[in-house]
Amino acid sequence: MGSIVGGVIAPHPPHLVYAENPPQNEAHSEGGWEVLRWGYERLRADLPDFDVMVLLSPHWQTYVGTHFLGVPHFKNKSVDPIFPNLFRYNYELDVDVGLAEAIEAKARKAGLVTRMMRNPDFRVDYGTIVSAHLLNPAWDKPIVGLSSQRSTHFYSVEVMQEQALALAAATRKACLESDQRCLLVASNSLSHRHFTTEAALPEDMSREHVTSHAMYLWDMKMIGLLKGGHSREMVDVMPEFINQAISEADGGALSWLIAALDYPSEPAEVYAYGNVIGTGNAVAGWLS
C-alpha cells in the first residue's frame, strides 16, 4: 500500500536558487536570502524517505482544467520570465507517469476537467523546477507535476477552493492506492505583493523587506495557524487571505495540500519565514 509521508510548503522564488549557485543555473550570485535557504536546509534534513514528490505549481497555469505532466523524462532550459537575469536553469527530471495518470483518472471521475500533458518538448514551469530543486537538489526522485487551473481569476476564489479540494481528494486516494511513498508539495509564497523595481545587485540584502505591514500581519496570521495545527481554519480563511494579501495561494496549491493531507491537526514545523523582493515566504511542513 502507498502512503503520504508528509506535505510541505515550498515557495519558489528563483532568487533562492540563484543565491545557491548550483551548476545548472547560468546566473551567478554573491549569496542572499540566507534565512530561507537555511530553512530549506533544515527541511531537507527532516524529510522522511519518499519515492515521489507530488507537486502543484501556481506557475503552470492552465486555463481549461488541471493538467498533469505525462512524459517520463524532461530535459530543457527553464527561464524565469520576470527574472531572466537570475534564473536560466538547465534541468533534467523524471516523472512518475503512472501515479500522474492515476490521479488524473480519479480527478476526471470526480467531475474535474483534466488533461495529460504528453508533449516531450514542453518546458516545465520554473515554480516546479525551483521547489523541486530546493527540496531535492540531487534530482534523484521522480515528480508528479500538477498544473494550477486559474479559477480564482476566471470565476472566484470559492470556485478555486472547491476544485482544489476535489483535486486533493483524488490525489490522496491515488497516492494511498499506489505502491509509492508520496511527499506532497505546495509550491507557493504566502503574501505576494512584489516590489516593482529591483536593486542593482539583486542579492543586496539591505534592500530586502516585506512590502507592507498589512502583508506581514497576514503572513503571521497564516503562520500562527500553521504552528497551532489549525489547518482547517487556514482553508476557511483562504478566500480573505488571497484577496487581501494578493496571496500566491490563489493558484490552489495550499488548499490542495491541506486537504490532501486530510486537514492535519498537529502543528506544522515552520523552518523559515523571509521576504523575497517583498513577498512573504514560509518554508514549512507536516512530516511524519
Ligand SMILES: [Fe+2]
Ligand atoms: Fe511565484
